[in-house]
Amino acid sequence: MGILSVKNLVKTYRRRKTREILTAVDSISLDINEGEIFALLGPNGAGKTTTIKAICGLLLPDSGVITVKGEDVVKHRATALHHISAVLEGNRNLYYRLTPVENIIYFCGIRGEKITRKDAIALLEVFGITDKSDDLVQQLSRGMQQKAAIATTLATKAEVLLLDEPTLGLDVSSAIELRRLMKEIVSEHGRTILLSTHDMNLVEAVADRVAIMNKGRIVVCEKKEKLMKLFRARAYRIRLTQVSGATMSLFASLEPRDIQKENGFVDFTVDLTNQEVLFELVERVRQSEARIESIEQEQVNFERIFLKYISDQ
Amino acid sequence: MIRALLVNIWKNLIEFKRYFFNSLSGILTIVIFFYLIFFGLQAVAGGTPQFGDTIDGVIVGYFMWLMFLLSFQNVSFGIIEEAQRGTLEQVFMSPIPFEFQVFSRIVGEFLINLLMVVGLMYLVAFTTGRSLNFNLITLLYLLIVGVMSALGVGMILGGIALIFKRISSFIQIVTFGSLAFTMLDVTANPILRLLPMSQTAHMMRFMALENYTILSYPLTEHLYLWAASAIYLFIGITVFRSFEKRAMVTGALGQY
Numbered sequence: 001m002g003i004l005s006v007k008n009l010v011k012t013y014r015r016r017k018t019r020e021i022l023t024a025v026d027s028i029s030l031d032i033n034e035g036e037i038f039a040l041l042g043p044n045g046a047g048k049t050t051t052i053k054a055i056c057g058l059l060l061p062d063s064g065v066i067t068v069k070g071e072d073v074v075k076h077r078a079t080a081l082h083h084i085s086a087v088l089e090g091n092r093n094l095y096y097r098l099t100p101v102e103n104i105i106y107f108c109g110i111r112g113e114k115i116t117r118k119d120a121i122a123l124l125e126v127f128g129i130t131d132k133s134d135d136l137v138q139q140l141s142r143g144m145q146q147k148a149a150i151a152t153t154l155a156t157k158a159e160v161l162l163l164d165e166p167t168l169g170l171d172v173s174s175a176i177e178l179r180r181l182m183k184e185i186v187s188e189h190g191r192t193i194l195l196s197t198h199d200m201n202l203v204e205a206v207a208d209r210v211a212i213m214n215k216g217r218i219v220v221c222e223k224k225e226k227l228m229k230l231f232r233a234r235a236y237r238i239r240l241t242q243v244s245g246a247t248m249s250l251f252a253s254l255e256p257r258d259i260q261k262e263n264g265f266v267d268f269t270v271d272l273t274n275q276e277v278l279f280e281l282v283e284r285v286r287q288s289e290a291r292i293e294s295i296e297q298e299q300v301n302f303e304r305i306f307l308k309y310i311s312d313q
Numbered sequence: 314m315i316r317a318l319l320v321n322i323w324k325n326l327i328e329f330k331r332y333f334f335n336s337l338s339g340i341l342t343i344v345i346f347f348y349l350i351f352f353g354l355q356a357v358a359g360g361t362p363q364f365g366d367t368i369d370g371v372i373v374g375y376f377m378w379l380m381f382l383l384s385f386q387n388v389s390f391g392i393i394e395e396a397q398r399g400t401l402e403q404v405f406m407s408p409i410p411f412e413f414q415v416f417s418r419i420v421g422e423f424l425i426n427l428l429m430v431v432g433l434m435y436l437v438a439f440t441t442g443r444s445l446n447f448n449l450i451t452l453l454y455l456l457i458v459g460v461m462s463a464l465g466v467g468m469i470l471g472g473i474a475l476i477f478k479r480i481s482s483f484i485q486i487v488t489f490g491s492l493a494f495t496m497l498d499v500t501a502n503p504i505l506r507l508l509p510m511s512q513t514a515h516m517m518r519f520m521a522l523e524n525y526t527i528l529s530y531p532l533t534e535h536l537y538l539w540a541a542s543a544i545y546l547f548i549g550i551t552v553f554r555s556f557e558k559r560a561m562v563t564g565a566l567g568q569y
Contacts, residue, residue, distance in 0.1 A: 013563065057405075
């Protein structure tokens with residue numbers, strides 16, 4: 001069993017007006033290993049935040065068991081919460097009228113943990129915001145507030161950090177900086193990160209394993225590299241010349257996408273599940289007047305993997 | 314637990330100091346409001362010999378009511394503000410129970426309010442030509458025990474705030490309603506003694522007008538005082554917990 005384990009988690013809500021029952025999380029199970037960055041990916045309303053909040057003990061599940069280091073979050077809430085710290089919904093986690101250092105001291109204090117001012121400043125140094133340590137949080141930029149929020153989480157002794165949409169509203173450079181920090185949190189500080197996000201670039205850059213959620217269920221849960229490899233092997237970008245109107249209909253069953261017509265060439269992408277299909281495609285082209293100019297294995301990004309799984313649902 | 318208590322008190326002090334102008338404005342409003350009441354009363358009953366005797370009672374009653382409403386308003390408005398800001402969930406995620414965090418904040422706010430209110434009380438007594446010669450220990454005893462019922466009311470309102478969020482108008486109604494509790498003549502019916510702060514107000518009037526000390530009151534008076542405070546504190550914690558559980562079922566903690 002991993003450091004964080006979710007077994008058959010179910011959470012439903014009742015709509016206020018219609019009294020209709022909505023299933024936000026539908027019997028999901030996860031096992032997150034120590035020292036990994038695990039990403040929960042999904043469209044709006046997929047159930048990611050509900051899952052994160054249930055893990056944090058902020059939501060009572062209808063059924064299922066969540067354990068952190070073997071401690072049940074519902075039955076032994078206090079003990080379990082010692083192992084968890086979270087940043088929820090971007091920068092809405094700090095007291096605006098306190099400084100980052102005061103926030104760190106306060107949030108450690110309310111967990112019964114002690115941190116000195118010196119240690120708090122040293123931690124802010126990791127995030128490159130030492131010079132802002134005595135500014136009020138409300139005076140910081142969004143990116144700095146986000147870094148301060150994550151620093152506050154890291155300041156606790158919790159082994160598992162839950163980050164809900166950590167790059168929400170950040171500019172490109174801050175988002176890239178945050179990716180580096182997240183890797184550092186795991187490698188240098190020995191923590192485990194559970195990430196919930198829409199940001200495919202973030203997932204691609206930092207995640208070890210990925211679970212894609214849709215409509216409250218986990219559609220796929222795999223190592224990121226394995227998913228990338230799987231899709232990389234499937235996607236081909238094909239360039240044809242001398243294409244007549246009827247030629248493209250030969251490829252209809254392969255569901256070509258990203259079709260571009262330019263200077264007598266037609267480019268499109270198809271997913272080929274096995275070698276047989278590739279041979280079949282070549283055969284079809286041979287039967288037509290068209291000629292193959294090139295076939296290249298496409299560089300796959302996580303966005304495509306995500307869309308594929310979501311559209312299959 | 315001790316660290317959580319201290320750090321909550323520390324946070325209150327920082328915010329009080331950092332926003333001193335705001336705190337000062339609040340204090341000035343309190344004093345101005347008092348003078349309006351005082352001079353209003355003087356205009357109506359200034360010529361009567363009894364008025365001088367009741368001034369002490371008015372001063373003590375006003376500041377006790379203030380202590381009462383500051384206590385429950387801070388709890389409920391604090392929860393509303395934190396739900397809006399998003400920090401409420403962070404505090405909830407602490408391994409130390411939320412009720413204890415609220416209690417710690419209340420202690421911090423109580424200390425600040427107590428220093429402020431007692432100081433102001435002597436200031437207005439001085440400026441209105443009265444010397445408050447009642448026993449300070451008795452005053453503190455009554456305020457500390459009495460205010461526990463206000464905290465219970467605050468916890469009830471805080472619990473309601475967790476679910477319904479926008480309850481500022483309701484809190485204002487309770488604020489004015491609380492004035493009635495402190496004005497009631499509890500000798501008419503013993504049940505009235507069990508209303509929040511009513512028994513405290515009654516004992517304070519005796520302290521101000523009859524120079525009662527902590528030892529002068531009959532035992533039953535103390536029992537009513539403690540019983541009323543314990544009842545409301547207990548009801549407050551119970552109601553808060555049930556609303557808290559409801560909020561955790563419906564996911565209302567992070568919504569505003």
